[in-house]
Amino acid sequence: MPEIIFRQPTIDDAQAIVDFYNIVGGETTFLSFEQDEYPLNVEDQVQSIKAVAEQKNSVMILAFENDEIVGIGTINSSNKIKSRHSGELGIVVKKMYHGKGIGSQIIQQLIEWAKSNGITTRIQLDTRCDNIGAVELYKKFGFEIEGCLKNSTLLNGEYYDLYVMGLLLDK
Numbered sequence: 001m002p003e004i005i006f007r008q009p010t011i012d013d014a015q016a017i018v019d020f021y022n023i024v025g026g027e028t029t030f031l032s033f034e035q036d037e038y039p040l041n042v043e044d045q046v047q048s049i050k051a052v053a054e055q056k057n058s059v060m061i062l063a064f065e066n067d068e069i070v071g072i073g074t075i076n077s078s079n080k081i082k083s084r085h086s087g088e089l090g091i092v093v094k095k096m097y098h099g100k101g102i103g104s105q106i107i108q109q110l111i112e113w114a115k116s117n118g119i120t121t122r123i124q125l126d127t128r129c130d131n132i133g134a135v136e137l138y139k140k141f142g143f144e145i146e147g148c149l150k151n152s153t154l155l156n157g158e159y160y161d162l163y164v165m166g167l168l169l170d171k
């Protein structure tokens, strides 16, 4: 198991975050964006880092090995009173680091952070039903399959279903 450092980003990480997402977008079809299709440029990412830092119910956690980002986990929530308790989880680990426990550590940290922020009581996500590794990872941390969005993803002419998964947190 490599020695991995976890921390939240500063604006100095913006370029590396954008580069990371643009690379991993080409390593898997399980993300919503493809290679070089990450929707934020560096300036957008700087603004996003600042905005997330000001929100008590949103976070980004970076996983580093030797100063290189090898994984990122996020929880994004709105500020709306009726839905601010519900965070949307995203996670990706660089392909050559899969299966080393980094995804599990990121999820663990996201859940611990969510339990202690005073707002979040629900974490949700959607994932392709055939993304067995991710589905099993989420189940390992208590996420339940709550529903199925049929034909939600269209990839190379084929439709794929998505599971909606959720985890309710005790306060």
Ligand SMILES: CC(C)(COP(=O)(O)OP(=O)(O)OC[C@H]1O[C@@H](n2cnc3c(N)ncnc32)[C@H](O)[C@@H]1OP(=O)(O)O)[C@@H](O)C(=O)NCCC(=O)NCCS
Pocket (backbone or CB within 6 Å): 028, 030, 031, 091, 092, 093, 094, 097, 098, 099, 100, 101, 102, 103, 104, 105, 125, 126, 127, 128, 131, 132, 133, 134, 136, 137, 140
């Ligand atoms: C999903 C992802 C984040 C997992 O990261 P990771 O660092 O490889 O995960 P870990 O090594 O911590 O955990 C692996 C866990 O996932 C599950 N898992 C992984 N591959 C599996 C497989 N082929 N079959 C069953 N379970 C599997 C197991 O629960 C395993 O835990 P265990 O080792 O304790 O049994 C990573 O594969 C990834 O980035 N995939 C591409 C992007 C993606 O799919 N993101 C999620 C979109 S919803």
